[in-house]
Amino acid sequence: MTDATHSPDAKAPDRVTAQDVARLAGVSQSAVSRVFTPGASASKATTAKVRAAAEQLGYRPNVLARSLITGRTRIIGLVVAYLENQFYPVALELLSRALQAKGYHVLVFMASNATEGVSEVMAELLDYQVDGIITASVAMTNDLTTRCDAAxxxxxxxxxxxxxxxxxxVTSDNIAGGHAAACHLIATGHRRIAHVMGWQGASTGRDRAQGFSNALADAGLAPVAMIDGMFSRDTAAQATRDLFGAPFDSGDRPDAVFVGNDHMAFAVMDVLRFELGLDVPGEVSVVGYDDVPLASWPAYDLTTIRQPVRRMVDATVDLILGQIEGDHDPHTIRIDGTLIQRGSVRDRNNHKDKDR
Incomplete structure (x- = not known):
């Protein structure tokens, strides 16, 4: 006996349509459309009836068909250069959740900061016809910006x-953050301060270094050294060996280091403590930047500048959605961070804790 469900003459079930849902729910087809359109208004009673009917019939809106009608895919491309730094997984999760809450789908692409890698990713995003692009620490060339603008x-x-x-x-106020980090070290009695900088090819690295330098100059001090750590753990570790591995007299060795992000600061602390045998903060104080989750762990207890990541995410989502809706004016947003004091900085002004 032939199973009817496998018979070559058996018809495929008809696709459930919005009209079917509307009939069962006793509402108009436009009401069904409003219920399934993010941001559209529908009463609670209508929404409940439509969703109950849709669930009973097994209805799902055709996203592709809607995009052809509206000209919108409701897809946002997120492009990030690297995820080793804990700040970026946190930021990407918050960005994804915030965009999804607004009814947008998210495509995450990895790209190196090399021009070729970014160009390939951007070309693919344009092929997907995304409604907007958010780049996280990825540089845009003039050609890429022109192509996105034209599209x-x-x-x-x-x-x-x-x-x-x-x-x-959208960034934190990196100049103010670098300034605050240096001021904290100066206020706690440090005078021989070095800076392992973030990559100087990025505005974040340059601005934090500028704020740091300005604060030292205001205090009549000069940095012991300023080394580009490239936002790399390995590069920062080697910079620490170069700074502290030399045979310093006790009065010449740096007594503090401001590091351009927490990811590098952890490497600096590890080298100081476990390779060079120096006490943190007894002999060397360390300040980072970002306040990633690992910074609060007892193993590091890192004093750092907290990036206001939630406020940065909210501002970024508002900006991208506003521009999708027609606000084509560019905006530059700087959000103040906060100095988070933990145990990696020694107060050398405390008379009980001064060097004898």
Whole structure:
């Protein structure tokens, strides 16, 4: 006996349509459309009836068909250069959740900061016809910006700035943050302060270094050294060996290091303690930048500048959605961070704790 469900003459079940849902729910087809359109208004009673009917019939809206009608895919591309730094997984999770809450789907792409790698990823995102692009610490070339502009796809840079009037950007106030870190070290009695900088090819690294330098100059001090750590754990570790591995007299060795992000600061602390046998903070104080989750762990207990990541994410989402809706003016947003004091800085002004 032939199973009817496998018979070559058996018909495929008809696709459930919005009209079917509307009939069962006793509402108009436009009401069904409003219920399934993010941001559209529908009463609670209508929404309940429509969703109950849709669940009973097994209805799902056709996203592709809707995108053809509206010209919107409701997809945002997120491009990030690397995830080793804990700040970026946290930021990407918050960005993804915030965009999904607004009814947008998220495509995450990895790209190196090399021009070729970014160009390939951007070309693929344009093929997906995304509604907008958010870049996290990824540089935009003039050609890429022009192509996105010509395609009508807005770009918002997250945690990175760039001297291009067509681009919007959201960062913490990195100059103020670098200044605050240096001021804290000065206020706690440090005078021989070094800086393992973030990559100087990025605005974040340059701005934090500028704030640091300005604070030292205001206090009549000069940095012991300023070394580009490239936002790399290995590079920062080697910079620490170069700074502290030399045979310093006790009065010449740096007594503090400001590090351009927490990811590097952990490497600096590990080398100081476990390779060079120096006490943190007894002999060397360390300040980082970001306040990633690991910074509060007892193993590091790192004093750091907290990036206001939730406020940065909210501002980024508002910017990208506003530009999708027609606000084409570029915006530059700087959000103040906060100094988080923990145990990696020694107060050398305390008379009980002064060097004898």
């Amino acid at each position: 009508g796809i807005p770009v918002v840079m997250f945690n990175r700035g760039q001297a291009d009037p067509r681009l919007s950007e």
